[in-house]
Amino acid sequence: MDISQKIQQLHKRGLELEQKLASSDITSNQKEYLTLSKEYSDLVPFLGYAKKYEALIVKINTSKSMLEGKLDPELLLLAQEEQKELQETLKNTVELLEEYFLPKDPLDSKDIILEIRAGAGGDEAALFASELFRMYSLYAEKKGWKTRIISASHSDIGGLKEIIVSIDGSNVYRAYKYEGGVHRVQRIPETEKSGRVHTSTVTVAVLPKAEEIDLIIDPKDLRIDTYCSGGAGGQSVNTTYSAVRITHLPTGTIATCQDERSQQQNRERALSVLRSRLLDAQREKQRLTLAEKRKSLVGTGDRSEKIRTYNFPQDRITDHRIKYNWHTIPLILNGDLDQIISVLKTYDQNQE
Numbered sequence: 457m458d459i460s461q462k463i464q465q466l467h468k469r470g471l472e473l474e475q476k477l478a479s480s481d482i483t484s485n486q487k488e489y490l491t492l493s494k495e496y497s498d499l500v501p502f503l504g505y506a507k508k509y510e511a512l513i514v515k516i517n518t519s520k521s522m523l524e525g526k527l528d529p530e531l532l533l534l535a536q537e538e539q540k541e542l543q544e545t546l547k548n549t550v551e552l553l554e555e556y557f558l559p560k561d562p563l564d565s566k567d568i569i570l571e572i573r574a575g576a577g578g579d580e581a582a583l584f585a586s587e588l589f590r591m592y593s594l595y596a597e598k599k600g601w602k603t604r605i606i607s608a609s610h611s612d613i614g615g616l617k618e619i620i621v622s623i624d625g626s627n628v629y630r631a632y633k634y635e636g637g638v639h640r641v642q643r644i645p646e647t648e649k650s651g652r653v654h655t656s657t658v659t660v661a662v663l664p665k666a667e668e669i670d671l672i673i674d675p676k677d678l679r680i681d682t683y684c685s686g687g688a689g690g691q692s693v694n695t696t697y698s699a700v701r702i703t704h705l706p707t708g709t710i711a712t713c714q715d716e717r718s719q720q721q722n723r724e725r726a727l728s729v730l731r732s733r734l735l736d737a738q739r740e741k742q743r744l745t746l747a748e749k750r751k752s753l754v755g756t757g758d759r760s761e762k763i764r765t766y767n768f769p770q771d772r773i774t775d776h777r778i779k780y781n782w783h784t785i786p787l788i789l790n791g792d793l794d795q796i797i798s799v800l801k802t803y804d805q806n807q808e
Contacts, residue, residue, distance in 0.1 A: 459550060462557060463506045470496070470503050494565060497626055502556040505549055512546045558805055564630035566664035569732045573618045574611070575638065577656025582615025584641045584766075585658045587789055589619050592632070594791025601625030606713050606725045620729060622665065629664045631793075634800040636662040637761040643768035653769060657762075665728065666735035673731060679703040682719060702726045709733050778803045 473496040476482050482489050519539045527535060572589050574581035596603045602624045609617040623632070639658045644651055682697040699714035700722040711730035713722040765774045766785060773782045773796070780799055782788065788796065 459509070459553065462553065463509065466499070466502055466506050466553075466556065470499055473499065494626075498565060499556075502553060505552045509546070509549050509553060512542060512549060516542045516546065561630070561633070563633075563664040565627055566629040567622065567624040568628050568632055569606070569620065569622055569663040569665055569729050570632065570635075571618070571620045571661040571663070572616065573659045573661075574616065575657035575659050577641075577654065579611055579613050579615060579647075580641075580645045580654055581656040581658055582611035582617055583613070583645075584639075584656055585616040585619070586614070588639060588658055588660065589616060589621070591789045591791055591793065592623075592635075593621075595631075595793040596623050596625070596628075598791055599625060599631070601628055605715050606729060607715060622725075622728065624665075629662070631797055632662045633664075634797060634804075635660050635763075637763035640762060640765045641768070642765065661736075663732040663736045666731040671731050671735045671738070673704070673734070677705050679705055680723065698722055700726045702730050704730060704734060707734065707737070709737070775800065 473492055476492055477489070477496060482492060516539065519535060519542060522535045523532070523539065570592060572585050572592075574585040577584075593603050604622050604624075606620045606622060608619040611617050637660060639660060640655060641658070642653055642655050645654055648654065679702070681701045681703070683699050683701065684697055698717065698719045699712065700719060701710060701712045702723070703710050709730060711726045711733065713725040713729070716722045716725060763775065763777055765776065767774070768785060771783050771785050773785060773788060774780070775796070778800065780803075782795060784792070784795070
């Protein structure tokens with residue numbers, strides 16, 4: 457299928473979705489309406505690339521006509537430079553368009569539950585956990601995604617022992633799925649007087665958020681406990697039984713939430729985390745049962761799988777899965793994750 461046929465396919469699917477979304481049959485079916493709305497939202501950028509491609513073709517043909525005519529040397533040079541720039545822009549636009557037709561992970565469009573936990577290294581690990589949380593939050597903010605804290609446990613010096621957040625938006629899992637595993641940091645802690653480099657670790661789990669249609673849980677399999685919340689939040693935090701702990705009895709899986717104001721809100725958040733953990737465990741079981749076609753770049757997401765090292769003295773980040781280095785730690789920790797994700801995504805696609 458050439459690029460023109462692909463663009464026709466994009467336009468055709470766009471029209472189909474617009475017609476379906478305008479149909480009363482769809483608007484009365486909320487689940488189907490939300491599914492089609494999300495697909496259309498994801499398609500919109502590619503429709504924009506298609507429109508840009510078509511406009512570029514017109515400009516390139518016009519520029520070629522000028523080159524074929526009689527031009528003085530100065531105008532000829534300008535026309536040649538314009539043609540070169542247009543061709544380069546066209547190439548980049550085609551690459552963006554082609555991304556729509558690449559094989560897709562069915563989970564790519566999912567929102568996520570992101571779990572960050574300090575590992576070996578005590579206070580230094582907790583401090584780095586808070587830096588990773590900030591990095592992921594800033595990246596989500598740049599993308600226009602919504603981040604909400606479900607639960608958090610702080611260390612005495614302001615780090616994070618553990619934090620669980622939900623991130624909602626367009627194709628969130630597609631971006632964050634490469635982050636699951638052990639992140640190792642090598643640097644001199646501020647409290648280190650001898651200047652010795654310490655090595656600490658933080659584990660990151662990225663769970664595609666499971667909806668009710670993805671995983672049905674029998675209410676009889678759940679034990680729901682309520683208790684008084686702890687931490688900041690005013691008197692009501694410590695005097696009302698708003699915090700919720702949900703236990704899935706068949707597996708022993710537990711999820712808690714205490715950051716929302718009401719017990720009902722905490723219950724919904726905890727249930728969302730529980731459902732996502734159960735779905736992730738189910739997928740992992742399937743991965744182990746079925747022989748994988750190849751060793752996935754994302755890996756198993758196993759908490760013991762070291763994926764990346766942040767070496768501060770050498771200003772170097774190394775991704776051990778693809779043996780690739782970056783030398784911009786401050787920029788990346790300030791949310792510029794695209795430079796890492798784009799390389800991982802390209803590598804992953806080339807393994808198909």
